[in-house]
Amino acid sequence: MRRYISAAFIFLFSINILYSDAIFIGVASEFPPYQFNVEGKVTGFDVDVANLLFFKMGIDIIFVQDEWDRVFNxxxxxxxxxxxxxxxxxxxxxxxxxxxxxxxxxxxLFVRADNTEIKTLDDLTxxxxxxxxxxxxxxDWIEEGIINKFRIRQTESKSDSM
Known part of the structure; x- marks a missing residue:
């Protein structure tokens, strides 16, 4: 179940470079080690990748950090x-x-260390x-037809899920 992560760029990205001094890149607030904030500074692996990439292209960037749903929207x-x-x-x-x-x-999937009853996926039914x-x-669970076995509570962030 290996998944791919990548940076998303929409068509407006290339148009904006022509008319602006910098581009605005969204990052989530609470997704360490990839995207997070330390003492008011946006940081993390994804931030480092974006900084290096756009520095090499000679393009200034401004990070906009917020809750994931807000960044997505x-x-x-x-x-x-x-x-x-x-x-x-x-x-x-x-x-x-x-x-x-x-x-x-x-x-x-993470299960609390003190939880002794959850050993398999079926134990989560x-x-x-x-x-x-x-x-x-x-x-994946939708595709496998097993999504209805579980009660999923969607959260604002991965941090809230933890």
């Missing part, structure tokens, strides 16, 4: 030019064009599971 509304580190999936390809992936990661919207696990 800003890109859909065209108030920012790109999102760095967005998961590429079928739902998102309806709205955005994606670059090639620059890293991969695997989705996993009728349990409440938290996760951020459009997660790959949720999409």
């Amino acid at each position: 800003m890109l859909r509304a065209g108030t920012i030019d790109a999102i760095v580190g967005i998961e590429n999936n079928e739902i998102r390809r309806i709205y955005f064009e994606f670059s090639k992936a620059y890293y991969t990661r695997e989705d996993v 009728n349990k409440i599971i938290t996760g951020d919207r459009h997660s790959y696990i949720e999409l």
